[in-house]
Amino acid sequence: MNIDSVYAISEDVVAHEIEGQLIIVPVTSNVGDMEDELYSLNETGRGVWDRLDGKTSLRDLITQLSEEYEASFQEIEADVFGLMKELLKRKFLVEIPS
Amino acid sequence: MHKSYIRRTPLPEAPIWQKLAGRKGRLLAMNLEVTARCNNNCRHCYINVPANNQDAKKKELSFEKIKDIADQACSLETLWCLITGGEPLLRNDFEEIYIYLKKKGLLVSVFTNATLLKQSHIDIFKKWPPRNIEVSVYGVTEKTYEKVTRKPGSFKAFMRGLNLLLDSGIPVDLKAMAIRSNIEELEQIALFCKKKSKSPFRFDPLLHLRFDGDRKRNQEIMSERLTPEEIAVLDRQDYLRFSAMKKECDNPANKVVTDNEKSFLFNCGTGLDECTIGPDGKFRLCSSLLHPDCVFDLNKGSLAEALRKFVPVVRNMRSDSSEFLESCRKCPIVNLCYWCPAHAHLETGKLDSRVQYFCEVARLRARSLEEQKVRRSEGRRTEDGDQRTEDRGQKVRK
Numbered sequence: 001m002n003i004d005s006v007y008a009i010s011e012d013v014v015a016h017e018i019e020g021q022l023i024i025v026p027v028t029s030n031v032g033d034m035e036d037e038l039y040s041l042n043e044t045g046r047g048v049w050d051r052l053d054g055k056t057s058l059r060d061l062i063t064q065l066s067e068e069y070e071a072s073f074q075e076i077e078a079d080v081f082g083l084m085k086e087l088l089k090r091k092f093l094v095e096i097p098s
Numbered sequence: 099m100h101k102s103y104i105r106r107t108p109l110p111e112a113p114i115w116q117k118l119a120g121r122k123g124r125l126l127a128m129n130l131e132v133t134a135r136c137n138n139n140c141r142h143c144y145i146n147v148p149a150n151n152q153d154a155k156k157k158e159l160s161f162e163k164i165k166d167i168a169d170q171a172c173s174l175e176t177l178w179c180l181i182t183g184g185e186p187l188l189r190n191d192f193e194e195i196y197i198y199l200k201k202k203g204l205l206v207s208v209f210t211n212a213t214l215l216k217q218s219h220i221d222i223f224k225k226w227p228p229r230n231i232e233v234s235v236y237g238v239t240e241k242t243y244e245k246v247t248r249k250p251g252s253f254k255a256f257m258r259g260l261n262l263l264l265d266s267g268i269p270v271d272l273k274a275m276a277i278r279s280n281i282e283e284l285e286q287i288a289l290f291c292k293k294k295s296k297s298p299f300r301f302d303p304l305l306h307l308r309f310d311g312d313r314k315r316n317q318e319i320m321s322e323r324l325t326p327e328e329i330a331v332l333d334r335q336d337y338l339r340f341s342a343m344k345k346e347c348d349n350p351a352n353k354v355v356t357d358n359e360k361s362f363l364f365n366c367g368t369g370l371d372e373c374t375i376g377p378d379g380k381f382r383l384c385s386s387l388l389h390p391d392c393v394f395d396l397n398k399g400s401l402a403e404a405l406r407k408f409v410p411v412v413r414n415m416r417s418d419s420s421e422f423l424e425s426c427r428k429c430p431i432v433n434l435c436y437w438c439p440a441h442a443h444l445e446t447g448k449l450d451s452r453v454q455y456f457c458e459v460a461r462l463r464a465r466s467l468e469e470q471k472v473r474r475s476e477g478r479r480t481e482d483g484d485q486r487t488e489d490r491g492q493k494v495r496k
Binding site: 013014015016018019023025027028029039040041042 | 172175205224227
């Protein structure tokens, strides 16, 4: 994972916003853990998910979040990378070639 | 900032269900009856018309209309959709419908008799996994199965289809109807289902009368019904079923009705977060509620209108029938009864009539629970007596 990479949400998942909560439903067998589970994100995760638009690099995304949360770039970077690892492991994201 | 980023929750335990339950104007789940046609001709079926019935086929919702309804449902925050029928696999566009619903991010279940399953269906289910597939088991021998379905060759087709599903690892729930034509085999059916599927075996002895009101078919269905005594015995033999019944009977929420509420017909959750869409696009608050005053045509109005304007009107329906107010509404064992306005309408043509058969089943169920209570308290008394004797013995020995 590179900080200048750009990611988009995979077409193999659909995110529903229900009662203000983001619920991620895997729709094909390529993604998720193939178990009978729903996925939801915490507030941090939600802030990242909403910016995974296939245009914004991780660097820009972290900059935006560090301004919004008034936290250091390094602090936000660690959280974003942690979340990205989880999302990529489950194939919820695709990398957009530069 | 928190360190746990993604929350994984087993589907049945997801907190979102509690958040969503009972919200007005939202639709958690939708049952989509894509056809009333079926390739079987089951003796007990409330909906089936022959597979080649062109009139029924013409009335079915088009794929375009189904897509439109699914889009509307998703905008109302629907999460779950059941594709059912008739036999949904009879539709030539079943695969397109299924994939469209999956691509919308819905959790999709399918009810099927499994006889028409092909490898192409399995390939799709493997790529786009269903929430579950529910298959009805009418018998475990050719003789019994086809006595129920009245379709030669259907048992072999069922076994082939079921094995295709099981061999591919797709989640399958097996269930049965307990009817006159298969009652002798019910025990073997239960064993078969428990062996083939991880899900708990479920059976249902309640046979609905026909949605189309066909009198001849209704006679057949009534002749397939088990007697209240037979149903009570089946209930007692099934520990999980009996425990669930006892819990339901003890649930005070279903008993408390204020003076203002007592004339309301609907004392259940019908239409609050779930609906059924018939093959012709008619919206129903629940699967069995077919009274003309309780259906809304989605060819003439939207799903949002149905939920927000029509459902409250139906739920506000009241009855001034003394028969209803003095019997079913006051009945202390209504939780053990099949009675509800929808079933009453199917049985009698009225939403607020008593149904003698249901009363008898409920009475025998209540008696079984009472007998169990007495047996338990006698058992406790015997144990207490034994303990007191033992205590006295110990004192003497000391």
